[in-house]
Amino acid sequence: xxxxxxxxxxxxxxxxxxxxxxxxxxxxxxxxxxxxxxxxxxxxxxxxxxxxxxxxxxxxxxxxxxxxxxxxxxxxxxxxxxxxxxxxxxxxxxxxxxxxxxxxxxxxxxxxxxxxxxxxxxxxxxxxxxxxxxxxxxxxxxxxxxxxxxxxxxxxxxxxxxxxxxxxxxxxxxxxxxxxxxxxxxxxxxxxxxxxxxxxxxxxxxxxxxxxxxxxx
Numbered sequence: 001x002x003x004x005x006x007x008x009x010x011x012x013x014x015x016x017x018x019x020x021x022x023x024x025x026x027x028x029x030x031x032x033x034x035x036x037x038x039x040x041x042x043x044x045x046x047x048x049x050x051x052x053x054x055x056x057x058x059x060x061x062x063x064x065x066x067x068x069x070x071x072x073x074x075x076x077x078x079x080x081x082x083x084x085x086x087x088x089x090x091x092x093x094x095x096x097x098x099x100x101x102x103x104x105x106x107x108x109x110x111x112x113x114x115x116x117x118x119x120x121x122x123x124x125x126x127x128x129x130x131x132x133x134x135x136x137x138x139x140x141x142x143x144x145x146x147x148x149x150x151x152x153x154x155x156x157x158x159x160x161x162x163x164x165x166x167x168x169x170x171x172x173x174x175x176x177x178x179x180x181x182x183x184x185x186x187x188x189x190x191x192x193x194x195x196x197x198x199x200x201x202x203x204x205x206x207x208x209x210x211x212x213x214x215x216x217x
Contacts, residue, residue, distance in 0.1 A: 005022060005025050005026060005027045005032065006026055006027070006028055006031075007031075008027075008032065009031050009032050009033075009034060009040070010032060010033060010034060010037050010040035010041050011034065011040045013040065013041055015040065015041060015042065015043070016043060017041045017043065017044055018043055018044060018045050018046065019044075019045065019046040020041070020044060020046065020047055020048070021046075021047075021048035021049075021074075021212075022048070022049055022052065023048050023049065023050045023051050023052075023074070023212065024050070024051035024052065025051075025052060026052070026054075026055065027049075027052055027055055027056075028055060029055060029056055029057075029060035030060070033060070033063050033064075034063070035063060036063065036066050037063055037064070037066055037067055038066035038067050038068055038069075039066075041067075042068075042069060043069050044067055044069055044070060045069050045070060045071045045072065046070075046071065046072040046073075046098075047064075047067070047070060047072070047073055047074070048072075048074040048212055049074065049075060049078065050074045050075060050076035050077050050078065050100070050212060051076070051077045051078070052078060054080075056078050056080060056081065057080040057081065057085070058080065058081050058082050058083075058084040058085030058088065059084075059085075059088075060085075061081065061085045061088045061089050062088040062089070064088075064089045064092060065088070065089055065091045065092055067092060068092070068095070070092060070095065070096065071095065071096060071097045071098065072096070072097060072098035072099075073089075073096055073098070073099055073100070074098075074100040074211075074212050075099075075100060075101050075104055076100045076101070076102045076103050076104075076125070076209075076210075076211070076212065077102070077103040077104075078103070078104050079103060079104060079105055080105065081101070081104040081105060081106070082104070082105040082106055082107075082110065083106055083107060083109045083110035083113070085104075085106075085110075086101070086106055086110040086113050086114060087110075087113055090113060090117055093113075093114065093117035093118050094117055094118065094119050094120060095120060096118055096120065096121060097120055097121060097122045097123070097146075098121070098122060098123045098124075099114065099118060099121060099123075099124055099125070100125040100211055100212065101114070101125065101126055101129070102125045102126065102127045102128040102129065102151065102209060102211070103128045103129070104129060105129075105130075106126075106129055106131070107129070107130050107131060107135075108131050108132065108134045108135035111126055111129075111131050111135040112135060112138065114126070115135075115139060115140075115143055115144065116140070116143065118144055119143070119144065119145075119146075120146055121144050121146065121147055122146050122147060122148050122149070123147075123148065123149040123150075123211070124144075124147060124149070124150045124151070125150075125151045125209065125211050126150070126151065126152060126155070127151040127152050127153035127154050127155055127178070127209055128153065128154045128155070128209070129154075129155055130155070130156070131152075131155050131156065131157060132155065132156035132157060133156070133157055133158055133160075133161040135157070136157065136161040136162075136164060136165050137161075139164070139165060139168050140168075141168045142168070143168075147175060148175055148176060149175070149176045149177075149178070150165075150175070150176070150177050150178070151177075151178040151179075151209055151211065152177065152178070152179050153178055153179060153180045153209060154180060157179075159179075162177060162179060165177075178209070
């Protein structure tokens with residue numbers, strides 16, 4: 001359930017705050033985050049601002065670069081965030097372990113920025129975007145050695161590109177890839193690799209994945 005936080009800012013929060021979710025709420029970014037959110041919540045590790053799409057834009061994200069303790073960032077459904085928004089937080093991408101940009105306006109360029117900088121990422125959600133195989137065309141091997149889960153549902157990425165992606169990012173842990181195409185006709189079988197495909201839930205074009213429900217933020 002959404003609510004209005006139009007007159008609230010991070011300065012009103014306890015400085016010891018670790019997890020914050022304002023998903024679907026009405027906020028005014030300039031007021032809510034201020035110019036230095038780290039000063040207000042220096043220990044914040046998880047921020048969920050999914051669904052505040054009518055107010056949050058790429059121009060608002062640059063202040064997130066001050067959040068030096070942040071490890072999980074959920075931007076699902078913020079459709080006014082594009083490649084420029086990802087570029088504006090490039091300095092904190094290396095520290096992120098979970099990043100959800102599903103339903104945003106990012107394209108291949110934005111995903112490549114994520115691939116190039118998210119060295120510690122464990123879970124990456126890039127589904128429900130316009131990305132295609134070109135986003136995966138210049139992957140550097142072992143660039144994301146800790147990756148264990150990646151969602152590419154409702155994109156234009158082929159099974160062949162997923163094959164290459166898995167081969168480049170296998171680690172000691174099994175890599176789970178969530179996709180929505182038929183693997184029976186694929187050029188490879190996930191069981192042939194140290195990976196697993198999650199296609200158990202039928203894909204519906206108007207249904208989001210809601211990965212944030214898997215974590216407490």
